[in-house]
Amino acid sequence: MKLEFISKVVFGDGVDNFEKCFPVIKNLTSTLYSDEENDFEVLLHLEILALVGSGSRRRESTQPKFVRESNLGKKLIRFPAALKQLSISGCRLPWSDMTIIQSLPNLEGLILINNGFEGTLWETGEKKFQQLKFLGLYDLNIKQWKASSHNFPCLEQLEVVKCVDLEEIPLELGDFSTLECIRVWACDVSLRISLLKIRQQQDVVGNCELKIIVDGEEMSSFVPNHDD
Numbered sequence: 001m002k003l004e005f006i007s008k009v010v011f012g013d014g015v016d017n018f019e020k021c022f023p024v025i026k027n028l029t030s031t032l033y034s035d036e037e038n039d040f041e042v043l044l045h046l047e048i049l050a051l052v053g054s055g056s057r058r059r060e061s062t063q064p065k066f067v068r069e070s071n072l073g074k075k076l077i078r079f080p081a082a083l084k085q086l087s088i089s090g091c092r093l094p095w096s097d098m099t100i101i102q103s104l105p106n107l108e109g110l111i112l113i114n115n116g117f118e119g120t121l122w123e124t125g126e127k128k129f130q131q132l133k134f135l136g137l138y139d140l141n142i143k144q145w146k147a148s149s150h151n152f153p154c155l156e157q158l159e160v161v162k163c164v165d166l167e168e169i170p171l172e173l174g175d176f177s178t179l180e181c182i183r184v185w186a187c188d189v190s191l192r193i194s195l196l197k198i199r200q201q202q203d204v205v206g207n208c209e210l211k212i213i214v215d216g217e218e219m220s221s222f223v224p225n226h227d228d
Helices: 015-021 065-070 095-102 171-175 189-204
Strands: 005-009 027-032 048-053 085-089 109-113 121-123 134-138 144-146 157-161 181-185 211-214
Touching (some): 171 189
Parallel strands (some): 005 027, 085 109, 157 181
16 A cells, blocks of 8 residues: 555556555556556556557457547546656557646656657647656657747756657757757757757857757857857
8 A cells, every 4th residue: 555666567457446556656667558548647646657558459349340440549548747757658649649748737757769659740739848857759750840939948858869750859949948958869860950050049149058969979069169
């Protein structure tokens, strides 16, 4: 009843039953199946959650094929308000589900790994990530990322690794006064060009504190060094 951390969980009887057995759980790693609803909202003390996609359905449906297909993409996931860190790997969620995560009031870290979200376009829309400080994008098939200047009011660190199809980092990200560092590894040349634009843009407005690191090397500022 006092257990706070558990991993490799498969909810055979649903999250509700799990909540009765582990009422104060704070750190959880769970397998996500494509044919199940997942209401983690009942885990009121949960602060750290890692979801790992199974790559399959839990059980074969007896419904006709056309009915099963009509339900794809309608998976419902709810998260508790206390959640601070969320990692999603291999779940292949649609980017439209990101609005659920954007509404979390205390989320500080978000990591998307190995097609955690699937689709070539991510539009962050009008909602804010209210407390998000770290965003990590790893091995996603995303090509375009559209964000506005108010989507990430608290973002401090952005890390992009092996997103080989991503064409650019939104220029608006450089305008966030809280942003301290952008790190990029193993990405396309066009994305690096967009980082060069961000570097130039921020140098013009006097923001030389922003660090941009590409494959381990920091991108130099365009502002001349006047030190003696």
